[in-house]
Amino acid sequence: MLEFRDLSISDKPMADKALAASDFRGSEYSFANNLAWRRLADTKCTFYKDFYLLCAFGNSKDDISFTFPAGSGSYSDVLSEMKRTAEGFGVPLRIGSVTAEQLDIFRELFPDGYTVAPNREGSDYIYGSKDLIELPGRKYHGKRNHLARYKEQDCQFSLITEKDLDDCILFCTETYNSKSQEADSSFISEQFALNTFFTHFDELGLQGGIIRKDGQVKAVTIGERLCSDTYCVHIEKADTSVNGIYAGINNLFAQSCMSGYKYVNREEDLGLEGLRKAKLSYHPVFILEKYIVTFK
Numbered sequence: 001m002l003e004f005r006d007l008s009i010s011d012k013p014m015a016d017k018a019l020a021a022s023d024f025r026g027s028e029y030s031f032a033n034n035l036a037w038r039r040l041a042d043t044k045c046t047f048y049k050d051f052y053l054l055c056a057f058g059n060s061k062d063d064i065s066f067t068f069p070a071g072s073g074s075y076s077d078v079l080s081e082m083k084r085t086a087e088g089f090g091v092p093l094r095i096g097s098v099t100a101e102q103l104d105i106f107r108e109l110f111p112d113g114y115t116v117a118p119n120r121e122g123s124d125y126i127y128g129s130k131d132l133i134e135l136p137g138r139k140y141h142g143k144r145n146h147l148a149r150y151k152e153q154d155c156q157f158s159l160i161t162e163k164d165l166d167d168c169i170l171f172c173t174e175t176y177n178s179k180s181q182e183a184d185s186s187f188i189s190e191q192f193a194l195n196t197f198f199t200h201f202d203e204l205g206l207q208g209g210i211i212r213k214d215g216q217v218k219a220v221t222i223g224e225r226l227c228s229d230t231y232c233v234h235i236e237k238a239d240t241s242v243n244g245i246y247a248g249i250n251n252l253f254a255q256s257c258m259s260g261y262k263y264v265n266r267e268e269d270l271g272l273e274g275l276r277k278a279k280l281s282y283h284p285v286f287i288l289e290k291y292i293v294t295f296k
Contacts, residue, residue, distance in 0.1 A: 002085040004044035006054050007035050009200055011045060018052035018071035020218040025288055027124050027267045028054075028067050028097045030226055032204040033234060037191035040186060041065075051078045055085075065094045065292075068102055075105050083295060085093040093295040096122065099288065113296045116238055121271030124288040125279045127264045129231065132282065139283055147251055150244030155218065157252040160201070160208030168210065169198050171217040175237055194235060197222050209253035211238070211245065218242050219249040228240060250282075262294045 027033060032052060034043065041056035041063070051071035057064055059232040064086065069078050086093035090271075096119065098106075106114060106148070130136075135143050160168065172194045176187075197206060204224070211219040219238035226232035238245045258264055265284070269276040 001088045002046050002048060002053065002055075002081060003145075004046045004053075004057075006043045007038050007043065009203055012145045012204070014047055015045070015070075018047075018050060019227075020051065021072040022070040024070060024099075024125070025227055025230045025263070025265060026097050026099065026124065026290065027226070027232055027234075027265055029070055030224065030232055030234070032197065032206060032224060033232075035200070035204070036196040036272050037189065038084060040189040046076055048081055049073050053078070053082070061089060061091050064091050065088055065096050067097045068095055068099075072161055076109050079105075079109065080262050086295075094154070095293045096290070098291045100291070103291060103293070110295070117292045117294070119174065119292050122268050123285075123290045124268055125266045125282075126230070126286050126288050127265050127282055129254065129258040129261045129284045131285070132250065132264055133259060135251065143247055143251075143282070146244040146247035148244070150242070153213065153242060153244075155211050155213045155242065155248065157209060157211050157248065158184050159256055160210050160220070160222075162179075162202070164208075164210050165198050167217050168208070168220045169195060171220060172198075172237055173227045183249040184295035194237075197234065206234075207257050209249055211242075211249055211252075211255060219245050221249050221253050222251065225261070226265055229261055230265050231258045231261040232265040232267070234267070242294060 012031050019029050019031065024028065037043070041058050043056045046053050049074045051069040053065040053069050055064065066082055066086070083093040088111070103116065135147065166260070174190045197204070201208070206222050206224050208220060208222040210217060211264055221233060221236045222233055223233040236246070236249060238249055254264065266279060269279050
């Protein structure tokens with residue numbers, strides 16, 4: 001039976017080796033994301049042979065869910081071990097983050113032994129890096145207008161360095177404190193994730209962009225190489241009192257860090273209508289559809 005434990009920054013070398021072997025495009029396959037968001041669903045990790053495994057324990061046994069394994073070796077072995085572990089927890093094995101390509105593995109190894117459910121709210125938006133950098137053609141006309149409004153203002157963009165980290169944390173904290181909504185668990189988990197990204201910025205190999213106006217931080221963003229052809233943007237926070245600032249931070253960060261990649265993963269929409277609309281407005285080249293596999 002697999003034994004899961006809390007994620008630690010010390011797990012990064014082994015996790016990175018397994019993640020590189022799989023070369024998956026899903027945003028779950030970022031160790032930085034795993035570490036930062038571990039509190040949201042009480043996610044823990046383990047290693048089985050050359051596989052890196054995650055399990056979210058949630059608030060009850062009904063919430064226990066595994067991530068499709070990253071690494072190299074026998075999927076038959078690792079999935080069977082995951083199944084035995086789930087049964088030891090008293091629940092059927094449930095695996096999220098399963099792509100259409102990975103469904104073929106289940107069909108081959110476990111015919112008719114599971115059910116499949118789509119997970120649209122957890123599916124990732126994948127863009128062409130060239131599109132985000134150049135904003136070409138009529139479909140990006142509105143984005144170019146927003147970018148023009150941003151450029152009319154006296155703002156300064158730069159890549160984040162160590163000297164900016166405290167200011168980034170302060171900006172995100174002030175944004176968090178200004179929210180009128182109740183601080184529910186997901187909101188608190190987001191603040192923890194932001195602090196984790198900035199606290200371990202260099203150790204996690206992250207890149208980021210920052211916009212200042214009159215010396216004050218007005219926007220921050222963070223991303224990293226996700227796999228061989230895809231860059232991933234983890235966060236994007238901005239003060240909307242600055243006209244066009246989201247278009248500005250998006251485009252300038254893309255120009256600075258994403259030209260060497262074919263695709264950019266801007267992660268999921270969580271089923272939020274406003275977020276879905278915003279992500280669709282940048283015209284993804286495809287949506288990386290994900291499914292939940294539950295064994296019978």
